Amino acid sequence: MSEMIFADQNPAMQANLPSVLITRADDFGASPGTNDAILDCLDAGFVRNVGVMVPGPFLHHRFSELVGRQDAFCPGLHATLNSEWAGIRWGPVLAAEDVPSLVRKDGTFHNSTQLLHERGVVSDMLAEISAQLDLIRRLGLRPRYLDTHMVFTWIPGIAEALDVLCQREGLIFSDGPGFAPLPLKPEVTPGEFADALADFVSTHPGTRPVWVTHPAKRDDVSEKFFAEPGRPSASVAESRHHEYVKLSDAAGMSGFACAAHVQPSGYADPFPRISTG
DSSP states (O other), X not given: OOOEEEGGGOHHHHTTOOEEEEEEEEEETSOHHHHHHXXXXXXXXXXXXXXXXXXXXXXXXXXXXXXXXXXXXXXEEEEOOOOOOSSSOOOOSSOGGGSGGGBOTTSSBOSSHHHHHHHOOHHHHHHHHHHHHHHHHHTTOOOOEEEETTOOTTSTTHHHHHHHHHHHHTOEETTSTTEEEOOOOTTOOHHHHHHHHHHHHHHSTXXXXXXXXXXXXXXXXXXXXXXXXXXXXXXHHHHHHHHHHHHTOHHHHHHXXXXXXXXXXXXXXXXXXXXXX
């Protein structure tokens, strides 16, 4: 991993500090290729936060390695209540009969947040998310933040309930006030990124931008990430592989950060960190 320094320890940098950017990779546990890619991206140094999908069918694949590195990045709970792909499915960590409003007849989660809204009960949602948090803690991970897979916090009552949960559990609520996503694809140029970030800062005062990515190496599981039964598509696997290639390139991402004038940061970092390359 590239050497990291704190900008506030370098007086020459204080006059022209880069913009803080929370860099996050989601879906650890979704596939072996996802887990492999995320660990490689952590080694490259630009990704500073990892969202763990606890119901993911491959949670235990290289999970001990993630736990062993957790002092070097910011781990989070990627609270998951949906299973959006037709080719590979997952369900709750609780027994399906304990959270019946969250599952289909096959015991897996609903495909969409709209179905979760129509059929889900907030008490079941909170019970399942609490169980996911308990499980990764028992497995040795110390999550510092919580965010939501497919962003279901628009469902009435759930954002407020999760805010209370995070306060009680000592977690940063990534989907709460103070954070907002920066919706840019990984193929964005440094200049385009800098312009978008400057616009974000001017239109979201007091809000920290979050760049959410989904890097994954192509494997047999990622090839099953398609939305419609009987209509496989390589587009998701291909786009996630492209994210992996970019984000795992330590020298390339160090240059990108310098050119875009950004400091990759963890949610819980006392001061944003930057890579010296």
